[in-house]
Amino acid sequence: MDLIAELQWRGLIHQCTDTEGLQKQLDSGPQTVYIGFDPTATSLHVGSLMQLMMLRRFQQAGHRPIALVGGATGMIGDPTGKSEERNLLSADQLAANVAGIEAQMRQFLRFEGDNAALLLNNFDWMKGYSYLEFLRDVGKNFPVGTMMGKESVRARLGSEAGLSYTEFSYMLLQAYDFVYLCREHDCLIQAGGSDQWGNVTAGIDLGRRMLGKQLFGITAPLLTTSDGRKMGKTEKGAVWLDRSRTSPYAFYQYWINVGDEDVLRCIAYLTEIEKEEYDQLAEATAQDPGRRAAQKRLAEWMTGFCHGEDGLQAALAASKILFGGAIEDMDDAGLNEIFADVPSNDLQRDSLTGEGLWIVEALQQAGLVKSGGEARRAIKDGGVYLNNQRVTEMDLRLSASDLASESVMVLRKGKRNYALLRFAD
The missing domain is CATH 3.40.50.620 (HUPs)
Incomplete structure (x- = not known):
């Protein structure tokens, strides 16, 4: 070389x-x-x-x-x-x-x-x-x-x-x-x-x-954005290589959100992607920046390199959840991180016992609807999801078996309108 x-x-x-x-x-x-x-x-x-x-x-x-x-x-x-x-x-x-x-x-x-x-x-x-x-x-x-x-x-x-x-x-x-x-x-x-x-x-x-x-x-050169700010920092602080401080999911999200003006420089600086593929990614970014081909390649390469294939797959699975993917094998910490920016509400866990929590009330408690009537219409129109599975029963009663993790339930109205309900003793 x-x-x-x-x-x-x-x-x-x-x-x-x-x-x-x-x-x-x-x-x-x-x-x-x-x-x-x-x-x-x-x-x-x-x-x-x-x-x-x-x-x-x-x-x-x-x-x-x-x-x-x-x-x-x-x-x-x-x-x-x-x-x-x-x-x-x-x-x-x-x-x-x-x-x-x-x-x-x-x-x-x-x-x-x-x-x-x-x-x-x-x-x-x-x-x-x-x-x-x-x-x-x-x-x-x-x-x-x-x-x-x-x-x-x-x-x-x-x-x-x-x-x-x-x-x-x-x-x-x-x-x-x-x-x-x-x-x-x-x-x-x-x-x-x-x-x-x-x-x-x-x-x-x-x-x-x-x-x-x-x-x-x-x-x-120092790793900075096009406007001179140091890269590797978020509102929550530095992006660490230790997965206990920055999870593979958060690490992946950092790179996939790099701007078009910075992504190619990051690929050149930080990866081992060869010049031929780099040129292809540069062309794809110029022709159709909305596809974010360079960002996806950067995020996948960096996450796999720093956190291994298991870390990459975990990050990809978590990312898919935001776009309606199945919620499987998740814990509270993982869900809370994925949905850190969505509204949430804390309820008593015993509300899931006996007859359980009516889905209409759950939507209201989550702040996704303002009234029972709005909740019923959303369910009727097929726009309500529990743990990313469409709700079809108007009289659905929620129990502990409907939790997505130890204590968290994920509700969605429409394509991207998420909210969390947390149940504690």
Whole structure:
């Protein structure tokens, strides 16, 4: 694979310290490349996929990736792009975050066989480094003028929050990671997001001063929408790769709702869909955007890749329910997530005992009709559904056997007018 050409057609090269030199280095034989990941949570999020896929592409091209978890740098926090200093995490929280991230990375990178990936934690080589030793070995090779010239530093120094010495020192720690990995693992390439350019070039400069080595840096664009907003966030917060924090259904829904102006870029950046199919999807989007062919392909690829075939099938089944598909093998949590935005009402569970709850009353309780007469007309016209099954009996009485899950009943009037009834003791 011509890796540089692959990255270029996908739009994944934002900056490169020496494109021609990097091409020659890659052509000379298998190389080692690293990307750092900040352990601010127990899970990576959608924004992290840009970097995970970059490492994966290097590995598929025959090179060795190093996924570096910042157990040490995470104790300080990167000031890049932050308007104020982060809260410092405890050692226990950092350890839990590192463990969660390490487990996820094994889904995306191959850690055995030829050019097996390495999973490293910079805390392992920083924990025994004394402050005086670090200043002597690293600090003396770091011109303050160079640090002051970095955009991340200038922006914070000019802000109301300012910049603490702790955060100011972050650049030294990340730069030393590059030196350490070069010395111990023959790593000559660092990749990252475009916001990391200052830290990447600082590491290259430190490598030249401490080791006399030619190092390379390459950054990818940030994952943003066409109007500049970061992708991977919803009203409920970040879109996580951990299914316990973002379910496969919610993950799928996020991608299928990406706008026409962003979907093709997401396919190029995040998937392994080849150029020929990409061009076909681009043409289909231009000719008939209403079909949302690109969004469907993106959502299916991303969900299957991140959550496996079982996660994809669960997401597809849940999505079909919104369009009248059968409600089968669902639990309360799943139904509540699918119908999070529809009206609901809570009733006593004993209303389902004895004669049961009359369907006409149920429709009124759900707010789908304003009167019994309106409910009867809707049933007569074939426009009422219980758990997506058409109701044909005007005198239907609902019991616990009509629940779609442990305690939820799904009612629908017309094609898309849903409501939930929840029954609790």
